[in-house]
Amino acid sequence: MxxxxxxxxxxxxxxxxxxxxxxxxxxxxxxxxxxxxxxxxxxxxxxxxxxxxxxxxxxxxxxxxxxxxxxxxxxxxxxxxxxxxxxxxxxxxxxxxxxxxxxxxxxxxxxxxxxxxxxxxVSSLGNFPLPVEIVPFAREWTYAALERLGCSVRLRLEEAGNLYVTDNGNYIADCEFGIINSPEQLEQELRGIPGVVEHGLFxxxxxxxxxxxxxxxxxxxxxxxxxxxx
Incomplete structure (x- = not known):
């Protein structure tokens, strides 16, 4: 089916x-x-x-x-x-x-x-890692800022092992938060990080x-x- x-x-x-x-x-x-x-x-x-x-x-x-x-x-x-x-x-x-x-x-x-x-x-969001689109410039700083929100961060790779590049020329950081108790609060925190272009919370x-x-x-x-x- x-x-x-x-x-x-x-x-x-x-x-x-x-x-x-x-x-x-x-x-x-x-x-x-x-x-x-x-x-x-x-x-x-x-x-x-x-x-x-x-x-x-x-x-x-x-x-x-x-x-x-x-x-x-x-x-x-x-x-x-x-x-x-x-x-x-x-x-x-x-x-x-x-x-x-x-x-x-x-x-x-x-x-x-x-x-x-x-x-x-699902009953609560968060089992699926949250994709966050980030600019290539100073990605290490953006990566570290995301980690300070309490998640485990992994830059997305292509099958060949290269960094995945979006249609917009950016990278994707897949962020594992576990259960997201307050998606609205997390949305605001992500918006406050320079280098974050957009995030996958809708x-x-x-x-x-x-x-x-x-x-x-x-x-x-x-x-x-x-x-x-x-």
């Missing part, structure tokens, strides 16, 4: 003709892009932007025409995945390395739809989550209000 595929296809049902749509990045967003491509072939007309070079390539392969960001304005919705989500739809994202572009796109969307399998739904941004279950069902979690005013 492909839980990710089921969740993604349920979310894609929310896309209507004429919408402006953000395309997320990752293994679950992959299935959303595939299904959107099928709907486009069936006659769906949308404008779309992608959150990574990988998603751009996938969208084009599936017949989805991408619109330059400066031409599209605000988005109706974005469909993206998550590495963890809690009952308040607070998220950890960035396992795919696109957290900065994903957060920019989510901020400029009227709705953020999250797709995930049941393993990503708080008050998600509107609806589609959770694929092993029995083939898809649970829908909705938030009626969110903190992001766009």
């Amino acid at each position: 492909n839980m990710k595929k089921n969740a993604a296809e349920k979310a894609v049902e929310y896309i209507q003709d004429g919408m402006k749509v953000g395309l997320g990045t990752g293994s679950t967003a992959y299935w959303a892009i595939v299904r959107i491509g099928e709907r486009v072939k069936e006659g769906l007309s949308i404008e779309a932007v992608a959150t990574s070079k990988t998603s751009e390539k996938l969208a084009i392969e599936h017949g989805i025409t991408l619109t330059p960001l400066h031409q599209i304005g605000r988005l109706d919705l974005t469909i993206d995945g998550a590495d963890e989500l809690d009952p308040e739809l607070r998220l950890i994202k960035g396992g795919g390395g696109a957290l900065l572009r994903e957060k920019i796109t989510a901020f400029h969307s009227d709705r953020l739809l999250i797709v995930a399998d049941e393993s990503k739904s 708080i008050g941004m998600a509107d609806i989550a589609f959770i694929g279950r092993s029995d083939g069902s898809v649970d829908v979690m909705a938030i009626t209000t969110k903190n992001n005013s766009g």
Whole structure:
């Protein structure tokens, strides 16, 4: 049973003709892009932007025409995945390395739809290491500042062993905090570190989550209000 595929296809049902749509990045967003491509072939007309070079390539392969960001304005919705989500739809994202572009796109969307399998739904965030995008300059200082927050830090590597470089030319520090008791406080502490470009805590941004279950069902979690005013 492909839980990710089921969740993604349920979310894609929310896309209507004429919408402006953000395309997320990752293994679950992959299935959303595939299904959107099928709907486009069936006659769906949308404008779309992608959150990574990988998603751009996938969208084009599936017949989805991408619109330059400066031409599209605000988005109706974005469909993206998550590495963890809690009952308040607070998220950890960035396992795919696109957290900065994903957060920019989510901020400029009227709705953020999250797709995930049941393993990503947790009672508290923190088992998944928190990705933090940092600039290359003085990375050792930024690394040390992150450690002072009480986490274990590991710079992400590519399969070949080289430092992983984001689409924006930065590095990813994967920070193991354990259970994050106050995501809001941690968010503020991370924002106070020069050298941190962005972090993978998405708080008050998600509107609806589609959770694929092993029995083939898809649970829908909705938030009626969110903190992001766009």
